[in-house]
Amino acid sequence: MIAFTRSSEAYLKRPNITMRKAELKDIPFCLEVEASQEDSTFSEHDFRNSITDQDAIFLVAEEEQRVVGFILGFIVPTRRREATIHSTMVHKQHSQKGIGSSLVQNFAKFAFEQGVELIFAEVEEGPDKFYEKCGFKKASVWYSMLLRKDDLLKNEASP
Secondary structure, X not given: OEXXXXXXXXXXXXXXEEEXXXXXXXXHHHHHHHHHOOOOOOOHHHHHHHHHOOOEEEEEEEEOOEEEEEEEEEEOOOXXXXXXXXXXXXXXXXXXXXXXXXXXXXXXXXXXXXXXXXXXXXXXXXXXXXXXXXXXXXXXOOOXXXXXXXXXXXXXXXX
């Protein structure tokens, strides 16, 4: 886990890139960004729910009125002073231009303005370097434990 505790004044502005809250019209573009990275973490339904969820922070980066990246996370509902970044993704054709960093900085600014004091990014090796460049510091190592609904139902059905 990596934590971000810098001042909200540190966010970056990018010329020609607009950062804003995601809207329903952005969903097809966010799916396209995801596909460009050969990722399918989120579905249309997931994006739709994130746009309407009051605890979600879902921002897009737009260049020439086209979404080229997004960041999706949430304010922890049980600990309002914490937020977590779930995913930062930039279209493959627009990577290495500072857009991802700008998305992270704008996410942080928005979260800090909402009263958040700590932002966590739970990442694997590789992306951890990206978040470190954005000002995050390694806080601890966690294991992702997974329980699927089907596995639970199988266990309950076993004698």
